[in-house]
Amino acid sequence: MNVTDGLDGLAASTVSFALVAVGMMFLSAGRPELASYAVCVAGAACGFLVVNRHPASVFMGDTGSLALGGALGGLMACGGGAMVLPVFVASGVFVVESVSVILQKVWFRWTKRRTGTGVELLKMSPLHHHLELSGWGEMKIVGWFAACGAACSVLAIRVFYMGAT
DSSP states (O other), X not given: OTTTBTBTTHHHHHHHHHHXXXXXXXXXXXXXXXXXXXXXXXXXXXXXXXXXXSSOSSOOHHHHHHHHHHHHHHHHHHHTHHHHHHHHHHTHHHHHHHHHHHHHHHHHHHHHHHHSSOOOSSSSSSHHHHHHHTTOOHHHHHHHHHHHHHHHHHHHHXXXXXXXX
16 A cells, blocks of 8 residues: 555545445445444545545555555455455555555666666656556546546456355
């Protein structure tokens, strides 16, 4: 989550979809207390978007993004093994963002060892900053990432039900 926080509304909008999906999975698994917690945290993130959407007047920072990531991870831990893959899928945006940072560092170090000069894979990591430097507007990036987060969440629900049957 922390890597995804960097544009106005990006972290809050993407985590909202993931948390609602996780809440739906817990509800169907007969864990209404965890479902209500997930949906309440998602609602808080949506409420935060009122002051965090572009142009933001309040910023989330590490405290908020780490808390949201902790909530998502804690819910996964409470769900046991059946929730690991669905939550991983619902967290697709966060995974891609983290992998973009890892690939940037690995590629730079590898090219530096081979050629003496490090070459960057992206203009800047994480991926949302690369897209920003490539000419994408901030609102366009947030919109696309939120849509991808919603798609990952729908896919996660499908993965959950495939494992439940």
